[in-house]
Amino acid sequence: MKKQRIQQVLATDKKAKPQTDQLEFGRVFTDHMFIMDYSSESGWHDARIVPYEPLTIDPAAMIFHYGQSVFEGLKAYITPTGEAQLFRPEKNMERLNRSNDRLCIPRIDESFAIEAIKQLVSIDKEWIPTSEGTSLYIRPFIISTEPYLGVAPSNHYKFIVILSPVGAYYKEGINPVKIAVENKFVRAVKGGTGEAKTGGNYAAGLMAQELVANKGFAQVLWLDGVEKKYIEEVGSMNVFFKINGEVITPALNGSILEGVTRNSVIQLLKSWNVPVTERKISMEEIYDAHKQGSLEEAFGSGTAAVISPIGQLTWDEQDLVINEGKTGKTAKRVYDTLTAIQYGKEEDPFNWISKI
Structure with missing residues (x-):
């Protein structure tokens, strides 16, 4: 070219x-x-x-x-x-x-x-x-x-x-948001356009987003379009869960957008020797972890919000309050480090920054 x-x-x-x-x-x-x-x-x-x-x-x-x-x-x-x-x-x-x-x-x-x-x-x-x-x-x-x-x-x-x-994408800023788990509508399936950043994906999510916004939720959490069982992503963010000290994020499967911030979070966590795993994770597993007291944190990642802690997940009319609705230490550390690198306030050991 x-x-x-x-x-x-x-x-x-x-x-x-x-x-x-x-x-x-x-x-x-x-x-x-x-x-x-x-x-x-x-x-x-x-x-x-x-x-x-x-x-x-x-x-x-x-x-x-x-x-x-x-x-x-x-x-x-x-x-x-x-x-x-x-x-x-x-x-x-x-x-x-x-x-x-x-x-x-x-x-x-x-x-x-x-x-x-x-x-x-x-x-x-x-x-x-x-x-x-x-x-x-x-x-x-x-x-x-x-x-x-x-x-x-x-x-x-x-x-x-x-x-x-x-300014901030969410009015809550780095404070935790409430997310509703979507059981009815489908955003994308493997083989579709879910892993592409195309307008139609977002148009497909508007109805679900509008319905939960009226109930005070910031976003919806999408489940897989076939079984409606496995977690995929939040409307405008990838998602992470910390369970028993391990950070888990849904594996890229053809219907999940490969976020740049997601990739950066994974690299950061690995550099800190924090166990991080990309795999299928079901809403049932999250529910069980919450019930057992081992769900320590949940947060979203994306360019617009950077890191957005999740203080509550609502699934089948059950409210799962996470970390007492407060920002977790891991989410805060990731947010502080990423933004410090982005704004040139901290050293960039990953060669992520491109000067203008």
Whole structure:
């Protein structure tokens, strides 16, 4: 794939930036965005950074009708010395290409995509908030744009990157959240698109999410789509359980998203000699461990929330309160270490950080 130059057209009118204490997740966007086009004749071409603005797309564009799209999520952080940096962007681009493969979307040049993201963040660096727990969320995504109503892979695409200054994903922050175990609806099954980061997976989870949100839950915990027995992931996070000193997370099985934060948590725990296992784990096992008093902690992991302790799981109308509803020591240590590395406050022994 031939490297190309990124054209830049800078905004003349800059938008007002929000106050840090008013930041919500994904509501405000910066002055610029990156766009690159694809056609079957020319491949990926016309890479450019332009002012943030609405897109003009044909009503027959295939994205509207067949949902051929993929996306990623990562963040930029400001260090105490004022440098901007990314956390493991190469893992996000690797996963984007795996999602591309599953959705029949042409692969992108991963190193070029990272360079484009760095240029875009550098231009909008002043949008990166500096208060504790805040960051600049980066959303790369690809949509199919060919105007055609036949059911087939598109011949035209747009790869776009937008930026959004964000605060905490959950209003609870690092405080424990309440999660409802989903028994009725199914998000994904092995052989489907569960391991790809595509919009349809999230659309499939909205009904369950809405129903539990009305009852005060932050998210749903999905079980496998066949037996509805084995734990998979939370709506926007992978999930971990600490039982008798061992940390257990569901093994990747074709219907679970391979989280970048998940991978980082596993590496951290192993470096601390904390026993960590990837395997099938049933809700029955979690219930029994809770009943016996051996379920010490539960927490989710993801780019948006980083680490989110789970203070309560509700399953079949039974409330399983975990660690007295308090943040566990392991979750807190993982959160503190990951965020310290991300913000450049602690040494990065894993070579995770990419400077801008």
